[in-house]
Amino acid sequence: MFVMNRLNQKVQNPQFRLQSHEPFPLLCQQIANNRINSRNYRYIDKPIIFSFISEPQSPVEHLLDKFPPIGIQLFLIVRGSLSTEVLLVAFKKRYRVNYDAIVVNNLLKNENENYQFLLINVTSENILKQIVDYKETIHVILDVGALFIDGTNRDIAIQWLNLLSDKNTIDLYVVYFDSDSIVVCDRQLYHYPFVTSPASERLDRCIFYLYKIHARRTDFKFSMGFKAAVTLENGLTKDRFIQAGMRMRKLRNSHSLTFWSSYEVHEQIKTLKTKSPNKNDFIKLIDILRWVYKNTQQSTWEGLHHWAI
Structure with missing residues (x-):
């Protein structure tokens, strides 16, 4: 259409x-x-x-x-x-969606062709370990897919910080949301309001865990070279997907993304891919976008149907 x-x-x-x-x-x-x-x-x-x-x-x-x-x-x-x-x-x-189209255009870059899927019943700690062990450093988790379900934002932030055991990052901070307040945790596990902490002036020394709605409605000035892990949930629509990608304001220049899906979502993406002309097993970003737009189409149809009733 x-x-x-x-x-x-x-x-x-x-x-x-x-x-x-x-x-x-x-x-x-x-x-x-x-x-x-x-x-x-x-x-x-x-x-x-x-x-x-x-x-x-x-x-x-x-x-x-x-x-x-x-x-x-x-x-x-x-x-x-x-x-x-x-x-x-x-x-x-x-x-x-002119602006959305710009974001999609920026998404379709080679540096964003990074996709991982998780096993069934994976825990938050397992996901964090995979993120920490990823071939490139991930500085931001945009948990729009709400894959970290067995802990609070604070719990996830502390776990992630503890897994980063490199002594060269002794002054590392993790930033997260406690309700609607931005909080910073340091290596000594002290928690401060972000705006009054040293971390607010040293974003290059921070990692960020942004859950669900905060993955779409925040605007940090991430440092050059930052890479984000975007989680994918069942039924994820174009608006939420684009809004999450927009958190990385420099996608065209220095920011980049990786995509992490649940096993259920992975199977959905694979099923759609088998219906496309390119039927190899390797999931690319275009396959993720096809799945996102399929979800959007279904969501739009359901909305119109209920509106008519």
């Missing part, structure tokens, strides 16, 4: 355009049918209701002797909500 279209080779901001208006009438019809079939209307009345809802010019007089006034009012509301024009405007607003 939507395709990425570069206006020309010199333009750096990829844009999305609507490829076809045709799906919208079909979507209206499907939602209308679902709406009608979810109610206990008589079989002979269903075609009449469908015709009225799906045809904006259909006169209301045809319903007056067949349905109560409150029922007709409901049909009018549904018809107005499901008009092609309303859905078209809604989708255009929903997918005005």
Whole structure:
């Protein structure tokens, strides 16, 4: 329905355009049918209701002797909500994603082609050990996928700090959220408010654990060369995925990402990949994006369906 279209080779901001208006009438019809079939209307009345809802010019007089006034009012509301024009405007607003497209474009860099999947029933400590042992140093955990479930933010932060036993990092700090407050923990396991701690002026000596919503709504000025681990959860949609990636403001220049999925998510990504032309077993970033957009499509459909009901 939507395709990425570069206006020309010199333009750096990829844009999305609507490829076809045709799906919208079909979507209206499907939602209308679902709406009608979810109610206990008589079989002979269903075609009449469908015709009225799906045809904006259909006169209301045809319903007056067949349905109560409150029922007709409901049909009018549904018809107005499901008009092609309303859905078209809604989708255009929903997918005005020029900025998102820039982030996606920055994501699709070779330095971000780093994917790991976790085993079933893995613990937070196991995940942290894999992150610490990763071939490159990871400075930020963007836990948008909420994979660290067996401990508080404080617990995870302390575990991560303790696993980094290098004596050359004696002045290392770990930054995390306690509720909505930013907290710093040092090597002596003292905890301070971030804004009043030495760490606030030494972000290059910090590691950051940002859980769920904080992985999408914070704006630290991470140092050059920082790499983040982004966790992937079941049903992750485009908005949350993009917002997490946006925490690394210098993706084009010096920041980079790695992606870590649960075993369940890994199987979902693999299943989608087998349906694509490139069917090798190696998961690439484009496969992750395909899965994210599939989730977004499903989430959008479910939202429209419930809205219609």
